[in-house]
Amino acid sequence: MKREQVAALYRALRDANPEPRSELEFSTPFELLIAVILSAQATDKSVNIATRRLFPAANTPQAILALGVAGLTPYIRHIGLFNAKAKNVVETCRLLLERHGGAVPPDRDALEALPGVGRKTANVVLNVAFREPTLAVDTHVFRVANRTGLAPGKTPMAVEQKLLQVTPAEFLQHAHHWLILHGRHVCLARTPRCYACIIAPQCAYRPKTKTPSSTA
Secondary structure, X not given: OXXXXXXXXXXXXHHHOOOOOOOOOOOOHHHHHHHHHHOOOOOHHHHHHHHHHHHHHOOOHHHHHHHHHHHHHHHHOOOOOHHHHHHHHHXXXXXXXXXXXOOOOOOHHHHHXXXXXXXXXXXXXXXXXXXXXXXXXXXXXXXXXXXXXXXXXXXXXXHHHHHHHHOOHHHHHHHHHHHHHHHHHOOOOOOOOHHHOOOOOOOOOOOOOOOOOOOO
């Protein structure tokens, strides 16, 4: 994709949604961290259902550590991989207290040293909680980047590096959310909604779907 096309693509996404927000519900960096850990291989909707009950009862490392795995599990039982996630969340809380005074560290290496926190989760926390211009590549961002021709790559890391290379600085802060929301609601995996796509003029995908009833 040419530089002018990249800029036009991002301008279209920005014009439609100037201040994009995560669909996860949170009010502090710690709540965001826990929500993103829980969201791995799960929907934001399922995580929000859990955290609406969990956070009023326990929304600090101390409080969740006091719950323990047995106390946390009932809140997240409907989320995929809840057993492993409960253990990771509790251990993360212990390490936050032990290593960081209970605060979420604004540092990639420190974040990735926490159980259940990989590069994607660290990027989300750095971007959303600490306003760093990072790009988290999940399945939606990976699909949009490859399908449109914006940043083709065979691995999430390759796509992330390409996105950082081609995305103009003025769009970096919100690029992750624009792309993930576009992938989640328009550029769907099985049948993209090309007929409703605001970046169709820049997109390299062929053939484009023409109507809601057509198939790709």
